[in-house]
Amino acid sequence: MREVFLPGSLEELWRCFEERPQAAVYAGGTDLLVGTYNGMLNPETLICLDRIEELKGVGDRGDNVRIGSCTTHTQLLEESLVQNHLPALWRAIAGIGSPLIRNMGTIGGNICTASPAGDTLPPLYTMKAEVELRSKGGARLMPIGDFVTGPRATRLHGEEVLAAVWVKKPVEYNLHHFEKVGLRNALACSVVSMAALLRLAPDGLVEKAALAWGSVGPTIITCREAEEALIGGKLTAASLGEAAAIVRKAVNPISDVRADADYRRTVAGNLLLRLTVAN
Amino acid sequence: MRISFYLNGKKTDVEVPPDRRFVNVLREDLGITGTKDGCGAGECGSCTILVDGHARLSCLMAAVQLQGRQVTTIEGLAADGTLHPVQEAFIEYGAVQCGFCTPGVILAAVHLLNQNPDPTREQIRVGLSGNLCRCSGYVKIVDAVEAAARKIREGKLR
Numbered sequence: 072m073r074e075v076f077l078p079g080s081l082e083e084l085w086r087c088f089e090e091r092p093q094a095a096v097y098a099g100g101t102d103l104l105v106g107t108y109n110g111m112l113n114p115e116t117l118i119c120l121d122r123i124e125e126l127k128g129v130g131d132r133g134d135n136v137r138i139g140s141c142t143t144h145t146q147l148l149e150e151s152l153v154q155n156h157l158p159a160l161w162r163a164i165a166g167i168g169s170p171l172i173r174n175m176g177t178i179g180g181n182i183c184t185a186s187p188a189g190d191t192l193p194p195l196y197t198m199k200a201e202v203e204l205r206s207k208g209g210a211r212l213m214p215i216g217d218f219v220t221g222p223r224a225t226r227l228h229g230e231e232v233l234a235a236v237w238v239k240k241p242v243e244y245n246l247h248h249f250e251k252v253g254l255r256n257a258l259a260c261s262v263v264s265m266a267a268l269l270r271l272a273p274d275g276l277v278e279k280a281a282l283a284w285g286s287v288g289p290t291i292i293t294c295r296e297a298e299e300a301l302i303g304g305k306l307t308a309a310s311l312g313e314a315a316a317i318v319r320k321a322v323n324p325i326s327d328v329r330a331d332a333d334y335r336r337t338v339a340g341n342l343l344l345r346l347t348v349a350n
Numbered sequence: 351m352r353i354s355f356y357l358n359g360k361k362t363d364v365e366v367p368p369d370r371r372f373v374n375v376l377r378e379d380l381g382i383t384g385t386k387d388g389c390g391a392g393e394c395g396s397c398t399i400l401v402d403g404h405a406r407l408s409c410l411m412a413a414v415q416l417q418g419r420q421v422t423t424i425e426g427l428a429a430d431g432t433l434h435p436v437q438e439a440f441i442e443y444g445a446v447q448c449g450f451c452t453p454g455v456i457l458a459a460v461h462l463l464n465q466n467p468d469p470t471r472e473q474i475r476v477g478l479s480g481n482l483c484r485c486s487g488y489v490k491i492v493d494a495v496e497a498a499a500r501k502i503r504e505g506k507l508r
């Protein structure tokens with residue numbers, strides 16, 4: 072029989088960790104419990120974070136939006152701070168799973184699962200989000216790009232949880248874009264996804280760019296060279312085509328049941344071309 | 351472990367392992383089989399229930415998570431022998447084929463209409479996009495939810 076702890080506060084969570092340091096932690100259960108119920112994962116103890124109110128909710132912290140890790144995707148879609156300040160993240164979340172998955176799944180779960188196809192990750196990378204990691208001893212902040220180390224691998228220590236993600240409001244950008252390509256609209260794992268933040272001058276020249284791709288490498292792929300290729304020019308088919316060619320060289324996709332590597336490489340560039348439409 | 355919750359308004363206690371899938375508690379321990387067990391991975395929506403009024407997948411919840419919660423299954427939707435307007439509309443519009451997905455679809459629709467009493471057809475399709483109908487009878491399902499929404503709104507105006 073597998074134990075499941077349901078702590079009601081961080082204090083209780085630390086006590087659970089003391090008793091069962093090897094416990095596996097989950098929030099919505101939309102990923103971990105699939106594995107425990109089909110027998111692929113077999114942790115002796117589970118800790119469910121669902122009842123810890125301190126880990127939920129969204130706060131305006133001046134230049135930043137602080138998002139509690141156990142806030143569900145549905146709650147984030149309804150949250151005006153996300154709608155108004157983080158539209159690329161909002162769009163990414165709107166395409167996660169299905170309404171039922173979004174009612175249960177959390178942003179913290181999406182980050183800690185650290186799937187290359189995790190849809191919240193590309194926008195969080197473009198905004199250089201930081202994760203707030205908490206343990207009984209205190210808290211530490213870490214850039215999300217350092218936190219995620221590989222497919223399903225993070226720098227989270229034992230007896231530590233992701234408490235929140237801090238996202239600096241991307242006020243320097245005026246074009247906020249996210250698009251994913253999946254095999255169908257709902258309940259589709261991203262085959263390729265892209266987040267793009269751009270600042271366009273009144274004459275249409277790109278002044279600043281942040282780009283990130285999902286599902287085309289072991290972690291989210293960013294590409295400084297492609298960003299620089301766009302800066303200083305207008306968003307034309309030619310300039311985007313040049314940047315797309317750079318991106319297709321930078322990505323490192325695999326072939327799997329959903330798509331082969333060549334297709335992913337091509338689409339990673341094509342998503343950039345679509346910025347002419349988004350604009 | 352002893353788990354206490356409210357099942358369709360009635361206080362219910364069960365003695366089950368804490369990680370038991372909640373859909374198994376309903377179907378196998380309590381014999382309440384309206385909730386269906388489909389894919390077991392959150393992709394089909396057959397196991398949809400309402401927890402404190404919100405649609406959830408009962409195949410991806412450990413029993414202990416329901417401690418103290420209000421659970422509504424398809425068996426609890428009719429009040430005093432009167433079908434819920436969504437149930438009535440499903441009958442009226444022939445929105446049921448084999449019926450396996452129906453309990454989950456109806457509960458997802460009830461949640462949708464609680465959140466958005468006047469959805470467009472597109473919003474209904476998105477709202478039910480986590481519920482698969484393998485008979486693929488989606489048109490009549492959307493028709494029925496649209497009609498139910500109308501009925502509920504008119505009922506409230508009176």
